[in-house]
Amino acid sequence: MTSPAAETSTLLPGLDRDQGRLAQRITAFCDEHLATGSARHRSSDDRPAVFLVQGAAGTGKSALLSQLFVALSARSRLRASADPMAGARIRMLVNHAEMWRRYRDLAGQQPALRKMQVMRPTPYINAAARDASQRADIALVDEGHLLLTRADPYTRFRGENQLADIIRASRITVVVYDDAQVLRMRSHWSLALLERVIGHATLERGELHRQHRMGASLEVREWIDRFVSGGAPVCPPPAGDASFSMQVFDDAGALYRWVRSHQAQGSARMLSTYDYPYALDGRDHFIDEPGLHVRWDRYRPEATLPWPERPDSADEVGSVYTVQGLDVDWAGVLLGPSVVLGDDDCLRMLPDRYEDRAALSGGAAARASGSTAADARAAHERILRDALLTLLTRPRRGLGISAHDPALRRALDGRPNS
Numbered sequence: 001m002t003s004p005a006a007e008t009s010t011l012l013p014g015l016d017r018d019q020g021r022l023a024q025r026i027t028a029f030c031d032e033h034l035a036t037g038s039a040r041h042r043s044s045d046d047r048p049a050v051f052l053v054q055g056a057a058g059t060g061k062s063a064l065l066s067q068l069f070v071a072l073s074a075r076s077r078l079r080a081s082a083d084p085m086a087g088a089r090i091r092m093l094v095n096h097a098e099m100w101r102r103y104r105d106l107a108g109q110q111p112a113l114r115k116m117q118v119m120r121p122t123p124y125i126n127a128a129a130r131d132a133s134q135r136a137d138i139a140l141v142d143e144g145h146l147l148l149t150r151a152d153p154y155t156r157f158r159g160e161n162q163l164a165d166i167i168r169a170s171r172i173t174v175v176v177y178d179d180a181q182v183l184r185m186r187s188h189w190s191l192a193l194l195e196r197v198i199g200h201a202t203l204e205r206g207e208l209h210r211q212h213r214m215g216a217s218l219e220v221r222e223w224i225d226r227f228v229s230g231g232a233p234v235c236p237p238p239a240g241d242a243s244f245s246m247q248v249f250d251d252a253g254a255l256y257r258w259v260r261s262h263q264a265q266g267s268a269r270m271l272s273t274y275d276y277p278y279a280l281d282g283r284d285h286f287i288d289e290p291g292l293h294v295r296w297d298r299y300r301p302e303a304t305l306p307w308p309e310r311p312d313s314a315d316e317v318g319s320v321y322t323v324q325g326l327d328v329d330w331a332g333v334l335l336g337p338s339v340v341l342g343d344d345d346c347l348r349m350l351p352d353r354y355e356d357r358a359a360l361s362g363g364a365a366a367r368a369s370g371s372t373a374a375d376a377r378a379a380h381e382r383i384l385r386d387a388l389l390t391l392l393t394r395p396r397r398g399l400g401i402s403a404h405d406p407a408l409r410r411a412l413d414g415r416p417n418s
Contacts, residue, residue, distance in 0.1 A: 019064045022206045026051050026068060026174055029204050030138055033172050035084040048167045050201040052194075053176040057393040058213030061176040062099070062325055065092075065142050066106060068174070072138060074112035088137040092118045093166060095146040095187075098306040099325045103142070105304060121147060121166060122157045128169035139170035143325055144177040145189050152186050164197050173201075182386050183320060184359045188379055213327045215396055216244040228389045233345035234411040237401070245330075245398035248412045252334050253291015255402040259332035260314075262398065266329030267308055270294060270317045271391050273384075274356040275336025275404070278319075287317050289334065289404065297322045319356075320387045323394050331395035334402055338384055341407040341417070349388075351380035359383055 015023060033049040055061050069092050075085040092103050100118060107113035121141075127134040141147070147162040148155070159165045167173045182189050214221060219238045226232050240246035249255040255270070262268035276287045276296070284295045297307055297316045307313050307322035317334070342348035351360055360380050392399065403409045407417050 015064065015067060016060070016210060016212075018208060018210060019060050022053065022208065023064060023068055023071075025204070025206060026053075027072070030072065030172050030174070031084045033202070034088060034137060048170070048201045049172045050167060050198045050203050051172070051174045052198060052203065052205045053174065053208065054178065054205070055176070055208035056178060056211075057181060057390060058211050058327070059208040060210070060212040061178070061208060062142055063212065064208070065140055065174070065176055066103070069103070069106070069117075069140055070110050070112055073110075073117065077112055089135070090117060090138045090140065091124060091136040091170075092140045092142070093121045093124055094118075094142040095121055095148070095162075096143045096321075096325055097301070098308075098322055099142055101304060102306045102326070105306075121162045122155050125157070125159065125162065125165045125169060136170045138172045138174065139166055141166060141173060141175040143181075144175040145179065145181050146183070146187050146324075147189075148187050149189060149193065150186055161197055163194075167198070167201060180386055181324065181390055183324070183383055183390070185361060185379065185383070188383075213396055214244065214393060216246070216399070217241060220244065220246055220399075224389070224392050227347060228385050228392065230342075230347040230349070230385070234341060234347055234408065236412060236414040240398065243397070244395075245400075247398075247400045248409075249332075249400055249402040250409060250413065251291045252287075252289035252402050252404075255332045255334065255400050256292050256294060258400050259330060262330040263314055266397065268330035268332075269308055269313060269323070269328045270332045270334070271323060271394065272317050272319065272334040273336040273339055273354075273388060273391065274319050274359070275338045275353060277355055287334070292334075320390050324390050327394050327396055329396050330398040330400070331391070332400040332402070333391050335388070335404060335408065337404050339388065339403065339408065340405040341411050345411065345417075347408070349381045349384040351377070351384060354380075354384060359387075 029051050053061055072085060073090050075083060076088040076090055079086040094100050094103060100120065103118040104115050107115045107118050144163060148157050149161050151158050151160065177194065179191055211221065223237050227234060237246050237248065249258065259268045259270050272287060278285045278296045280299050286293055286295050294317050297313060297318050303310060306326055307318055308326050308328050338350045338353040340348050340350060354360065401412060403412060410417050
């Protein structure tokens with residue numbers, strides 16, 4: 001007789017062998033813990049169950065989670081008497097607004113899903129605290145590195161750690177995590193903190209390695225990693241090939257024209273580091289560089305489609321917040337004033353020039369917990385590097401780069417800096 005986990009794996013189209021095997025492991029893990037005990041939710045002395053999925057940007061973590069969301073929900077709705085998944089309450093939790101839209105769109109297309117299954121973490125945590133019947137049997141958590149690690153009045157989160165609260169509120173938690181995509185101090189994760197939060201749980205781990213998004217060669221991807229890390233002198237990127245174009249532009253206007261030239265061939269979007277003024281005041285805000293006067297992405301909470309899929313976004317510049325977890329065919333990335341060439345010819349990040357001050361706020365709380373000024377500076381630089389890596393790893397078919405800093409432009413183009 002075929003096991004439910006094996007049956008689930010056959011329902012997951014579009015996954016490669018490694019993703020399929022990991023999906024089978026996660027399904028078996030959920031079956032085992034749902035089948036334990038007669039009560040649907042664990043008692044107070046039971047240990048929670050956590051399956052941690054790790055992988056770099058573009059390795060297919062969200063694709064895996066999407067397919068699991070559909071397959072497990074389909075089984076839960078069949079209510080087969082011998083299936084431990086029968087009647088299970090399944091929730092998809094994500095802090096990222098654009099990913100939330102994508103999952104809501106998926107839920108509207110799939111008969112097995114309901115839009116109410118897709119939630120932001122804080123409303124889920126608060127609802128579960130008020131009413132035990134709102135707790136999930138399986139909480140699928142995408143972009144786990146964006147979960148808050150401290151109270152945040154702006155989002156009405158009053159706890160100390162969203163992942164810890166989700167684990168407490170759920171019978172089983174499946175969370176995907178990438179240590180290189182931490183973008184804000186209020187969600188300032190480290191592997192040590194992650195281990196502390198999940199260490200008390202019954203834990204299983206899985207990892208994805210194969211690059212699914214970028215069609216770039218290994219040489220190009222390794223150059224991106226070296227460039228962003230700042231551990232070696234900046235050198236020109238490798239040439240592209242028939243599968244992936246790679247170009248450096250001497251000004252932002254030429255970069256934008258390159259992006260526009262690909263509009264008829266697929267999704268092509270202009271992106272930038274968060275180095276130009278922007279405010280949520282209902283007005284348009286523009287990025288001005290030589291040859292470029294283009295507005296930042298408009299704040300549209302009513303939009304049903306993620307930013308890269310909206311037609312009007314072709315006339316905008318996206319930030320890390322509009323593209324994290326998503327992809328485009330071609331990306332033109334503007335490296336703004338916070339990204340410079342250091343005296344040692346390596347890439348340096350200047351947090352003082354970063355316009356997203358909210359991302360770097362939280363110094364008082366960090367100092368109260370024993371962090372030094374040097375620790376805060378290192379944390380801020382890490383946020384800027386993670387944001388840059390996120391931008392540079394969005395494209396599937398081509399990457400263009402232009403830098404505000406003249407010395408960095410020359411180094412990227414292979415010209416000497418006198």
